[in-house]
Amino acid sequence: MRVIQSISEMKEARKNILASVGFVPTMGYLHEGHMTLVRWSKNENDITAASIFVNPTQFGPQDDFERYPRNTERDLAMLDKEGVDIVFMPPVDELYPQGYNSWVEVKGITDKLEGISRPGHFRGVTTVVAKLFNLVQPHRAYFGQKDAQQLRVIKKMVIDLNMNVEVVSVPTVREADGLAMSSRNTYLNPAERNAALIVSKSIQLAQSLWTRGERNANKIKQQLVQMVQNEPLAKIDYISIADDDSLDEVDIINGRALVSMAVWVGKTRLIDNIVIES
Amino acid sequence: MRVIQSISEMKEARKNILASVGFVPTMGYLHEGHMTLVRWSKNENDITAASIFVNPTQFGPQDDFERYPRNTERDLAMLDKEGVDIVFMPPVDELYPQGYNSWVEVKGITDKLEGISRPGHFRGVTTVVAKLFNLVQPHRAYFGQKDAQQLRVIKKMVIDLNMNVEVVSVPTVREADGLAMSSRNTYLNPAERNAALIVSKSIQLAQSLWTRGERNANKIKQQLVQMVQNEPLAKIDYISIADDDSLDEVDIINGRALVSMAVWVGKTRLIDNIVIES
Numbered sequence: 001m002r003v004i005q006s007i008s009e010m011k012e013a014r015k016n017i018l019a020s021v022g023f024v025p026t027m028g029y030l031h032e033g034h035m036t037l038v039r040w041s042k043n044e045n046d047i048t049a050a051s052i053f054v055n056p057t058q059f060g061p062q063d064d065f066e067r068y069p070r071n072t073e074r075d076l077a078m079l080d081k082e083g084v085d086i087v088f089m090p091p092v093d094e095l096y097p098q099g100y101n102s103w104v105e106v107k108g109i110t111d112k113l114e115g116i117s118r119p120g121h122f123r124g125v126t127t128v129v130a131k132l133f134n135l136v137q138p139h140r141a142y143f144g145q146k147d148a149q150q151l152r153v154i155k156k157m158v159i160d161l162n163m164n165v166e167v168v169s170v171p172t173v174r175e176a177d178g179l180a181m182s183s184r185n186t187y188l189n190p191a192e193r194n195a196a197l198i199v200s201k202s203i204q205l206a207q208s209l210w211t212r213g214e215r216n217a218n219k220i221k222q223q224l225v226q227m228v229q230n231e232p233l234a235k236i237d238y239i240s241i242a243d244d245d246s247l248d249e250v251d252i253i254n255g256r257a258l259v260s261m262a263v264w265v266g267k268t269r270l271i272d273n274i275v276i277e278s
Numbered sequence: 279m280r281v282i283q284s285i286s287e288m289k290e291a292r293k294n295i296l297a298s299v300g301f302v303p304t305m306g307y308l309h310e311g312h313m314t315l316v317r318w319s320k321n322e323n324d325i326t327a328a329s330i331f332v333n334p335t336q337f338g339p340q341d342d343f344e345r346y347p348r349n350t351e352r353d354l355a356m357l358d359k360e361g362v363d364i365v366f367m368p369p370v371d372e373l374y375p376q377g378y379n380s381w382v383e384v385k386g387i388t389d390k391l392e393g394i395s396r397p398g399h400f401r402g403v404t405t406v407v408a409k410l411f412n413l414v415q416p417h418r419a420y421f422g423q424k425d426a427q428q429l430r431v432i433k434k435m436v437i438d439l440n441m442n443v444e445v446v447s448v449p450t451v452r453e454a455d456g457l458a459m460s461s462r463n464t465y466l467n468p469a470e471r472n473a474a475l476i477v478s479k480s481i482q483l484a485q486s487l488w489t490r491g492e493r494n495a496n497k498i499k500q501q502l503v504q505m506v507q508n509e510p511l512a513k514i515d516y517i518s519i520a521d522d523d524s525l526d527e528v529d530i531i532n533g534r535a536l537v538s539m540a541v542w543v544g545k546t547r548l549i550d551n552i553v554i555e556s
Contacts, residue, residue, distance in 0.1 A: 102382070131439055131440045164412060
């Protein structure tokens with residue numbers, strides 16, 4: 001496994017690869033979710049590259065950039081064991097040098113859900129992903145469905161800007177008890193870890209209400225709100241049932257809908273989602 | 279010469295090219311300036327691709343998108359004669375389909391000069407150039423120094439976003455009497471064509487004042503203002519002497535400076551510039 005820590009070395013390395021390249025961009029502190037992305041990439045490409053980069057431009061001033069968990073040694077061991085070929089770990093001041101001021105932005109669907117709670121977040125995501133795509137030049141790039149809106153934003157960016165990469169969406173990986181895997185789960189103390197289950201349970205409730213025939217989105221949301229409110233350690237940021245394309249809230253579920261939510265458990269913000277469709 | 283009129287055909291054609299590709303993006307209505315870009319590209323690359331696309335997103339509501347001159351037949355004959363290999367002419371609704379909403383933006387240096395007179399102009403330019411770069415995937419792309427700020431904005435975009443293309447800047451081509459070549463010159467009636475000379479004359483005056491030792495930017499600007507004001511058909515939009523990197527106005531010329539101006543002659547807006555340096 002080759003670890004590349006500069007832009008110039010990445011460019012040089014990429015020039016010499018003629019085979020197909022799969023790419024797994026990460027912010028490190030890896031878990032089974034990331035490893036699943038890696039396995040999908042290895043299955044579909046000759047070469048798999050991963051990046052580890054905690055991207056400052058996608059964190060707001062109130063966000064957890066400084067305390068975001070980092071453990072490079074462990075990450076590299078995990079990627080090596082999984083058979084990753086290249087790990088790209090650029091320094092922050094090479095991706096964002098003095099005077100940096102160019103941005104890639106998807107408008108519209110970024111105004112909703114996460115975009116409301118985290119203004120500027122998606123501009124940071126699309127910018128860094130565009131930069132990494134230009135440096136790694138992957139044929140395919142792998143993103144988890146857990147970050148449902150991010151996935152849609154990146155797909156939209158790739159289509160709108162005619163980027164030469166196939167965006168592959170990979171199902172959410174969960175702990176045995178249902179909690180969606182996330183590097184941020186490490187913030188949770190034991191009581192919060194237990195309370196955090198309310199998120200996946202709410203998502204499951206939405207699914208099962210829908211399966212039993214409920215199509216009134218507001219009624220489903222009411223039940224989810226009630227469920228989360230019964231958990232004293234949890235505080236709702238948003239609970240949404242939206243059209244899967246536009247991400248506009250729907251009143252009646254009719255076709256593909258994205259049920260998504262963000263919940264604070266203590267100082268940790270957790271997200272989860274499910275797509276329901278006829 | 280192959281004329282390509284769809285994105286899918288462009289992608290397919292590009293896949294089969296292993297040689298080096300030079301790219302000349304244009305809005306058509308070609309003149310010797312464009313032909314010079316083509317010749318530079320042919321000199322430095324195996325394959326030369328040009329595009330003809332009047333990009334709606336770089337025109338403001340008050341701009342001349344509708345009346346921008348077009349003559350595809352003549353353009354194609356000129357490009358063919360010059361030995362261009364590929365002409366890419368995508369339809370507007372393929373580059374900007376329904377629901378299109380992704381943008382590439384360089385901040386900072388776009389707030390000045392042209393950016394003040396034409397809000398949103400550079401966002402349209404950087405977005406379409408990024409899209410065309412992704413579709414044509416050139417090794418080198420050729421831009422004229424006449425659009426001095428555009429050139430700097432595109433270079434900044436390429437560096438900031440780590441794009442895999444070398445931006446080559448090509449000196450302004452002028453008519454025998456000094457007028458910088460521009461598709462918009464065609465708007466000028468004979469009296470205006472004569473009055474338009476005031477632009478290149480002013481630029482020359484700045485150069486010669488500087489050569490004679492004047493370093494006070496405001497004194498030079500005053501003389502240019504006076505010169506243009508003596509021409510009844512001309513109206514100044516801006517006259518600028520700026521640091522060549524930041525495009526901030528300077529008081530004292532010290533190192534590389536960009537002298538640039540925009541002048542209305544009748545209903546036609548003309549620009550010109552020169553870089554002066556010790």
